[in-house]
Amino acid sequence: MGRMLRSCLQSVLKLVNSVIGMAGMGMILYSLWMMRVWYKQSGGLVFSPPWFVYTFLGLGIFLCLITCSGHIAAETANGHCLSCYMVFVFLLVMLEAAVTADIFLNRNWEEDFPEDPTGKFDELKNFVRSNFEMCKWIGLLVVAAQALSIFLAMVLRALGPDSGSYYDSDDDIVPARLPLLRNQVHHTSYTVEPNLPNNDPWKVRNREKVSR
Template identity: 90%
Template sequence: MVRMLRSCLQSVLKLVNSVIGLAGMGMILYSLWMMRVWYKQSGGLVSTPSWFVYIFLGLGIFLCLITCSGHIAAETANSHCLSCYMVFVFLLVMLEAAITADIFLNRNWEEDFPEDPTGKFDELKDFVRSNFEMCKWIGLLVVAAQALSIFLAIVLRVLGPDYGSYDDSDDDIVHARLPLLRNQVHHTSYTVEPNLSNNDSWKVRMHQKVSR
């Protein structure tokens, strides 16, 4: 029963963790598209995009790394891997909560960010405002997936890894080796001391001399 529950939790954690990975891949693709547009607009000149593009790309890579670590932690059910995964996801949730609180509580939140010469940051703001309902549900889905990932990781960490499969495999190996051990014939080597017959003959001669 515990093994079945652990297997279900591992599968659900991988599924929920994939939502974070999809969000990360979407951010990476969007940042690469912004870089491509920026280089086209710059006329092929060597210039670096704004901070917004690099931060978006870095967050996407970070989400993908979290997804990879989450899949490894879910597969192995190792307590250390699960703990590291929970810490990373918790820090990500805290960062998102801080940014969200700053946007909703601070009317001049745009002044907290550096100026974006590419204008992509303004385009993203306009897109979010025009599609606020869709962006809101996507954001809630990602946050819910992160919170559920932390909860599943905690439960899986309490259950611990599954050592039953390893024990069964060891038993199979032992049973497979037993017939070979039983069929082995132990040959005992006997060594004959070459001086044994000489000693016996010498004792016989001494006994004859004494009897005379």
């Protein structure tokens, strides 16, 4: 029962972790597209994308790295890997919560970010405002996946790695039978009488008397 529960938790953690990876891949593709547009606008002479493109690319790579570490932690069910994975996801959630709080509580939150000469930052803001419901549900899905991944990692860490397979190997069965084999060897004794020539003088005299 415990092995089935552990296997189910590992599969669900991989599935939930894939949502974070998909979000990271989307951010990487979007940042590469912005780099391509910026390279065309600059005429191929200057290739120095602004902070917004680098930030999107860095966050996407970070999400993909978290996804890889989460899959490794779920597969091995190692306590240290799961702990590192939970710390990374928790830091990511705290960063997202800080940015969200700054946007909703600070009216002049746009002044906290440097100027974007490409205008892609403004395009992203307009897109989010025009499709607020869709973006809201996508953001809630990603945050819910992160929170659920932390919870599943905590439960899987509490269960610990699967140690039942270690008792099914032949290496543990053979030593258990060795004492029986040793006892049989010790209890079995053989006595070998040497085949010596029968040249005893006393026996030779008795034989001569019997023959007479």
